[in-house]
Amino acid sequence: MAEQILELINGAxxxxxxxxxxxxxxxxxxxxxxxxxxxxxxxxxxxxxxRAHKGRGLYVADDDGVLGATRREGFFLPTDLDHVYMLFEFRRVQESAASRLAATRATPPELQAIEAAADMCHRAHATGDTELWNQGDDQFHLSIAAAAHNPFLVSTVREARRLVRQSSTIGLQGTLGGHVEGALQEHTAIYEAIRTGNAEAAAQAAAIHLDNTLEDYRREIQRRVFG
Structure with missing residues (x-):
């Protein structure tokens, strides 16, 4: 139903x-x-x-965040692997922290959001739907950041993921495959650690996920960009 509401927002x-x-x-x-x-x-x-405002109704959230100004600065172009390493080093720090906090702060609706996003990724893999995968993967990581109850983490996680998507202009991302099956298992490990309140396990699972994703991206960059 959440997906249908998003479709209604976009359609309107x-x-x-x-x-x-x-x-x-x-x-x-x-x-x-x-x-x-x-x-x-x-x-x-x-x-x-x-955003739900008591007495005022429902509003489409402004997702620009505290890093909104950086979105207008131009493309992130990974002209060498060091750029990719730095981006993923940043993501590793922020998403490990977000997962650790989410394990102690997530509410039932927030846990449901994380689980629903993970399920979306499973459906995407089963059908080979790249667009659905990207949507589910975004929602998975952003749901965890939201469950950390820190708006700065939400903004920085969103911005880092935007940079990854933007870098696809030179072939950083591809079709479903490669690390995707491992990513599904890693999503499950992160979710279960958060659901059971195991903060350190959640942080470790997030770090493993980012490390493995980096290795997959690095191989793809070497293949497509550097020959």
Missing amino acids: GLRPGDRMPTENELAARLGTSRTVVREAVKILSAIGRV
Whole structure:
């Protein structure tokens, strides 16, 4: 249902800061109950896609974040492997910290959001849907950052992932394959550690995931860019 609400937002051309339909209106448009919509809104709120203001209604979240200004500075171009190492070194630090905090702070709706994103990645792998994989992978990592209850982590995780996507202009990312099956298992390990409240295991699982992802990206860069 959360995905259907996002589709409705996109289809209506709503922008960050725009007011959304009420829960009752969403339920009517999507042919479901207000209870189902409310749970979906909790998930979208947990991953920073929707803001619920008491007495004022629902609004599309402004995802620009504290690093929004850096988005206008131009492309991140990994002209040598050192650039990629630095990006992933940064991601390793921030996402390990986010996972550690999420293990002690995640609420039930936030855990549900992390699990739903992991399930989306499984569906994407089963169908070979690259776009769905990218969406699920983004939501997985951002849901963990949101569950850390630190807006600076959310902004920096989002920005680092944006840089990874941007770098695909020279072939950093490819189709599903390579590390994807390992990534699914690593997502599960991260989620289970967060769900059971094991902060150090969550941080370690996140670090392993980023290390393995870096190795996969490094091989792909060497193959596509450096010959």
